[in-house]
Amino acid sequence: MSRVANxxxxxxxxxxxxxxxLEMFFWDHAVGERVFELPREVLHSSAALAANQGLYNGFLAAGLAWALVTGKHEVKLSVLGCVVVAGVFGAFTAKFSILFMQAMPGLLALVLVRMSTPRTQAR
Structure with missing residues (x-):
């Protein structure tokens, strides 16, 4: 189970x-326009905000990578919890599909990590 969780x-x-x-480098390009289904003008005017949001997604990825390298279950659980909260918030404030693209994979990983956490570490 631990391998599947990782x-x-x-x-x-x-x-x-x-x-x-996507958010830092392709937000106001044709790729971003296609993915986010927003007019190029809107994407261009919000590019700085999107880049900031992209940086936070990079921090989540870095946290998960660090958790994998160190093998610390509590770090995996903490960062995955942040992923789920960010995904749920994004789904209800921006675009509902974020629930399926971000929150659900994060929740599945969270459950798998929790199930594979040794009992001595679970307390």
Missing amino acids: IMVGLVALLHVGFMV
Whole structure:
């Protein structure tokens, strides 16, 4: 179970690297226009905000990578909790599909990590 949990944590980290790249570098390009379905003018005027948001997604990815390297279950749980909260907040304040793109994979990884946490560390 631990291997499956780590694979899922890695996938969530990769998703956040993708979100970071999209928001920081492709927000106001044709790719961003296609993905976010917003007019280029709106994307251009909000590019700085998106880059900031992308940086936070990069921090989530870095936290998950650090948790994988160190093997610390409590760090995995903490960062995955942040991923889920960010995804739920984004779903209800921006675009509902964020619930499925960010929160659900994060929640699945969180559950898998929790299930694979040794009992001595769970307390």
